[in-house]
Amino acid sequence: MNLTRFSDASFAAFSLAVIITVQCPELIAGDSLKDSSQTSVAQKKSNMRLTARIHSVGLFAFAGLIANENPAIDLAFTYERTYWNVLVVKAVDVYDIHSPYDFTLALVYANYKLGPRVTVTPYAGFVLEQTHSVAGEGSDAMALIVTSYRLAKHFSLEHTGRFSNLVMDRESFDWLNRVRA
Numbered sequence: 001m002n003l004t005r006f007s008d009a010s011f012a013a014f015s016l017a018v019i020i021t022v023q024c025p026e027l028i029a030g031d032s033l034k035d036s037s038q039t040s041v042a043q044k045k046s047n048m049r050l051t052a053r054i055h056s057v058g059l060f061a062f063a064g065l066i067a068n069e070n071p072a073i074d075l076a077f078t079y080e081r082t083y084w085n086v087l088v089v090k091a092v093d094v095y096d097i098h099s100p101y102d103f104t105l106a107l108v109y110a111n112y113k114l115g116p117r118v119t120v121t122p123y124a125g126f127v128l129e130q131t132h133s134v135a136g137e138g139s140d141a142m143a144l145i146v147t148s149y150r151l152a153k154h155f156s157l158e159h160t161g162r163f164s165n166l167v168m169d170r171e172s173f174d175w176l177n178r179v180r181a
Helices: 008-023
Strands: 046-055 058-060 065-068 072-081 085-093 103-109 118-129 140-152 155-164 174-180
Touching: 103 140
Parallel strands: none
Antiparallel strands: 046 072, 058 065, 072 085, 085 103, 103 118, 118 140, 140 155, 155 174
């Protein structure tokens, strides 16, 4: 990897991810963007998790698409309660902090079981596009609805409906559907 292509902010985010991974492995509890059918059965009132990930390309997990070809880092913070949860993700393009892959995503969500096999998880929050400022052009409200049908203990089908540009730029309303097994 050519370190001369790192921007100062990208290098700082990369360093933070490495430090968290090496110094605090107890904070890295797994993928915070887990399958919505795998709900927590812990009896604690709350659970917090910080996940640092390094990607060979910029991957937007909720859409299942590659946002750009540069390596990327994201930090995901999840706070889980009995009836509601919070997810905050900060993503940074390692080579170019002004690329479209520099954003912050903050969502509140809850899991609703509709029987032993079906789970519906609505999310509501916002995306801050941070290509040149804290909340640049493209920042707007977002909603997601994830419906999961568990076929077996470790196999489920999942549909994600993502709705973005709900408030600020309604003319650019975006609706994306993704199905995954």
